[in-house]
Amino acid sequence: MASNSESSNDHHNMYVLSQTLHGDGSPIRSLTTIPPSPPTSSYSSTDFTTGYQLVSGSGDGLLSSHTLEVISAYGVARTSIQPGGAEGGGGVAGRHPHQIGVLLSIPYGSSTASGSATAAVGSGASSAGDSGAAGFGKTMEGGYITGCRDGIIRIFGPDHGPIRELNGHTNQVTSLAWLELSSSSASGSGSGSDGGSGSGGGGGSGGLLLLASGSWDGTARIWNVATGTCLATLDNHENGVSVVGLPPPPPAVPTGNDGGADTAESPSSSSSLRGRLATTSAGVAANNTIRNHRVRLWDITLPTPSSPVASSVICRRTVSNDHDGPIRAVDYDPETHVIVTASNDGTVKVRDGDTAECIATLTHPAMVRGVGGGGQQQQPPLLLDVAVLGGGKYAATAEDGTVVIWSSSHGTTTASSAAVAAAVTEPQVLEQPGSVWTIIPLPNGRCHWMSGWDRTDLHAERRPQGEC
Secondary structure (H helix, E strand, O other): OOOHHHHHHHHHOOEEEEEEEEOOOOOEEEEEEEOOOOOOOOOOOOEOOOOEEEEEEEOOOOEEEEEEOOOEOOOOEEEEEOOOOOOOOOOOOOOOOOOEEEEEEOOEEEEEEOOOOOEEEOOOOOOOOOOOOOOEEEEEEOOEEEEEOOOOEEEEOOOOOEEEEEOOOOOOEEEEEEEEEEEOOOOOOOOEEOOOOOOOOOEEOOOEEEEEEEEOOOOEEEEEOOOOEEEEEEOOOOOOEEEEEEOOOOOOOEOOOOOOOEOOOOHHHOOOEEEEEEEEEOOEEEOOEEEOOEEEEEEEEEOEOOEOOOOEEEEEEEEEOOOOOOEEEEEEEOOOOEEEEEEOOOEEEEEEOOOOOEEEEEEOHHHHHOEOHHHOEOOOOOEEEEEEEEOOEEEEEEOOOEEEEEEEOOOOOOOOHHHHHHOEOOOEEEEOOOOOOEEEEOOOOOEEEEEOOOEEEEEEEOOOOOOO
16 A cells, blocks of 8 residues: 555645647637547546547637547547538538537437427526427437537537537527436436536436536526427526536335325426436626626426426525635536536535535635735636546636646545545646646546647546555
């Protein structure tokens, strides 16, 4: 086993730079990974699967694909700029007219909704606009989704060919995530699905997936990717919205009372499809401060062909103003059932997955140092993104060119969320030459990519010497 001094030092040096990739020369704003088609071998502790692609989106609206060839963390990659061509088929442009702010991979073999059930709802209330049943539909075969400053969401296949556009947002798309739905019946299907790369998505395997999006238009939207239909609009947010899918509620179990009535929150929704979503908002300016930045937890219900109940989206929980600045990003940790949010106030808050209440605050080291040169109080570094890396590790990117990685010794489902928060160690700080816009973990769990001003860096987890 490693000695105590080695273990302490390892927390400060969890990751080392292993390679740097360049795109089109403009700022890289978003990242995701897509597996080979079809996905092949499993991961070892240090190697990637052959043929994985890292897709990046730039401030100039260009996509770049970096194919990871038979490599360990120290190999090389093949780079292609605008792999789908400048123009796509079917009247869908391959090049984006503005910056690509967010990317999300499409999991292979996942089910999407069919039908046209819709719900237009406000913050904290729901109204049904049901015009059909959102049952199980097409199977997605990989690819990725982009969110652009022009408010349009674009879907691309695994060959980078454009498939369709989702129109509805009226301002920049800031966040994308998978929302998993499962049957509310104890005999129903839907055990969950990993949300892929990007902004999380519920964890598990085999459930029905819908797309959730957030925008600077103050709304979140829920989409049927297979048809391009907007199923619900969650409005009345405070400016920029970030989204992340949470695990769906467990199925109702019959109690044997009242003729076998079940214990579902809404008995009329038996055999309907239910899911949970978290949204955050950036807040509004008033008297030289930003206030009313909020975290909201939502319950989503959609009908099935066998249970044509009304669609509903209900905000069941709101937490306000516990950051001291706009909330910029959100992610979910399925191992410990916590939500993490990053803010312009230089902190990441670890939150209970059921209530969204803060259980721990992770502070950027620049704020801990407190005072800069000349005795001036330092402004907190603006945090731009937050990601769950797995194994109790959380990372945040900052405008000042730093990436901070916190590690908790409790990175398993057996630990309580409070225990996870209490066991966070001294963070590691990685310095970059410019603002770091986003960070994503790689599927092998031991490496991550992050994008900066004009490049993408891969950091690989370092094995402690003497570890048994």
